[in-house]
């Protein structure tokens with residue numbers, strides 16, 4: 001299957017419904033690490049749950065909406081990136097990401113999100129791409145900053161988690177601000 005090379009021998013490639021068992025195994029390694037920082041529907045407990053997530057993304061991809069890609073290192077699924085929203089008519093999209101702990105600290109998500117932004121701006125003529133994260137998610141906001149995004153605002157107490165409401169940051173980059181790698 002086609003894939004895009006990242007650094008450290010990692011690759012970005014489709015993550016599809018038929019790979020639900022691989023995704024579920026990965027979630028066993030990632031679940032508690034990502035749980036505080038991602039939407040609750042993404043943190044499933046078994047293969048059926050993992051398959052439901054992939055099915056949901058596949059259906060939205062079929063309508064030119066959200067879509068999901070896996071990051072694999074040495075043949076092992078270690079995380080991924082996605083368009084959590086993609087509205088070509090409005091020229092606007094939102095990007096999300098996650099990694100299991102062993103894959104953090106190598107720039108994999110910054111590179112993978114760069115590939116999504118490049119495609120959104122150069123192939124799909126999108127106008128803006130957003131990044132939403134809990135305001136205390138320092139690793140996530142560092143990725144947004146590394147991608148050249150601007151912190152546009154804070155939605156106060158917009159992120160409920162285990163009985164506490166956290167602030168949510170909204171970052172974004174516009175097409176005219178995007179500089180693909182190598183330029």
Ligand SMILES: CC(C)(COP(=O)(O)OP(=O)(O)OC[C@H]1O[C@@H](n2cnc3c(N)ncnc32)[C@H](O)[C@@H]1OP(=O)(O)O)[C@@H](O)C(=O)NCCC(=O)NCCS
Nearest residue numbers: 034037097098099104105106107108109110132133139140
């Ligand atoms: C958010 C998350 C994906 C960020 O992972 P990350 O590994 O910090 O981000 P990257 O893959 O871009 O790697 C950046 C790190 O690699 C280093 N790095 C090495 N080579 C690099 C390169 N070529 N380019 C960029 N960074 C590089 C950076 O210095 C940085 O290291 P640091 O942690 O010492 O600052 C991860 O912390 C995670 O999965 N968290 C839980 C889920 C989550 O929060 N998801 C986002 C929801 S909004």
